Amino acid sequence: MISYKPKDWFTFLFRFHKSDTLRELFPLLIGIGIYGALITWLLLDYIHVPDSSVIHKTNVVHTTLGFVLSLLLAFRINSAYDRWWEGRKLWGSLVNNSRNLAIKVKHLGTAADVDFYNKHIPLYAQVLKDHLRETIQNDYDAKVDITKHVPNQVASLMIERSYHLNDGKLNTGELMSINAELMSFTDICGACERIKNTPIPYNYGVFIKKFIFFFVMSLPLTWAFELHYYIIPIIAFVLYVLASIELIAEEIENPFGFDENDLPLDLIAGNIKKHINEILG
Secondary structure, X not given: OOOOOOOOXXXXXXXXXXXXXXXXXXXXXXXXXXXXXXXXXXXXXXXXXOOOOHHHHOHHHHHHHHHHHHHHHHHHHHHHXXXXXXXXXXXXXXXXXXXXXXXXXXXXXXXXXXXXXXXXXXXXXXXXXXXXXXXXXXXXXXXXXXXXXXXXXXXXXXXXXXXXXXXXXXXXXXHHXXXXXXXXXXXXHHHHHHHHHOOOOXXXXXXXHHHHHHHHHHOHHHHHHHHHHHHHHHHHHHHHHHHXXXXXXXXXXXXXXXXXXXXXXXXXXXXXXXXXXXXXX
């Protein structure tokens, strides 16, 4: 995830990074500029379309479609950001519940229990991160089968240990006090899997891309008469704005990957390990 100062916005105009949409769209912007120049030349200098032509009156079509397209893109980016923000809240809950569980274990368990949870609570964050990124490793310091659902196995080990806390002398109330945190791990995993495995419907994503393409490609047919060759930078800018919104939505709708704007899962998992070691170490 990219760290930045929100108030230092002026420098953003001159800063380019890996995920900047201008880098990815630049060849397409050059192409659409050439296309706009070609259409303008054909209509004005080669064919000499008369002022009475019906093409001059089709601006109302673009006005109407532009409004519809803006609504679709607003819904698209909002839906993607909701998924990103929900993922961040889930990992925030994992941080808090990990701390709460560690604090309770410190007061309820024996030294052996403390050592066990000091290792397995941070391990759950690590295996969940790897599970969501499909980068499961074979060197986890725990008895797990990497061919199966690793987060479930780590959660099962912690739940099993909870029944033997303090040599099995916990009463029902004490056991129930740590049950919420233990159950929340699996709930968080399931919610993250829902976000990762349920992308925006295919037809919706494809339709928006086609809509943007045909909308921009048809702009020179009407704007050429009013803007002449000034249409070259203008049509490129329109494409940049519309396509950038779609590209940003595609990047953040799965917030658990390795893209520049995805969640900093390595940092969050590292902080969980650090804080649990401070509590139980």
